[in-house]
Amino acid sequence: MFSETPILLVEDDDADAFFLQRAIEKLKIPFALDRVTDGRSAMDYLGRTGRFEKMATLPPPHLVVLDLKMPVCSGFDVLEWVRSQACFKHLKIAVWSSSTLPEDRAKALQLGACDFVVKPAKLGEYEKMIQNWLAHGFLPSAANSADCPSES
Numbered sequence: 001m002f003s004e005t006p007i008l009l010v011e012d013d014d015a016d017a018f019f020l021q022r023a024i025e026k027l028k029i030p031f032a033l034d035r036v037t038d039g040r041s042a043m044d045y046l047g048r049t050g051r052f053e054k055m056a057t058l059p060p061p062h063l064v065v066l067d068l069k070m071p072v073c074s075g076f077d078v079l080e081w082v083r084s085q086a087c088f089k090h091l092k093i094a095v096w097s098s099s100t101l102p103e104d105r106a107k108a109l110q111l112g113a114c115d116f117v118v119k120p121a122k123l124g125e126y127e128k129m130i131q132n133w134l135a136h137g138f139l140p141s142a143a144n145s146a147d148c149p150s151e152s
Contacts, residue, residue, distance in 0.1 A: 009065045010038075010041075017035055043081050064092070064094070067097060069098070069099070075108070095117070096119050
């Protein structure tokens, strides 16, 4: 079941998804975590196409947490697609990756990511990452109700 105004996690690694979910629960973040496991599914989810078509009336997520290295389409492909959609102009996307390459960070930020973090190694680091996103307004107190998918 997908939530009305969640955080969207685009992540193919079950362990990383589990630890992010645990940190959200521990911090009592009031947003559900919806997850897709590849870049193509992320685009379908955001565009409300394919298996996500029934969600067409729901607003976009508060935040997208996006892995770079995934099957089907990479995180870079997702970033390029999202930023080509005028209705997602203000959608916050935080890239998290196991990559420590400066060129990956630079490319993600150049493509419109609002943050780039190396995936945490400990639960406490996940919590600090989420607290940082809260402090920078990546998770607003009220949902932005822009209805993007219907604007095609």
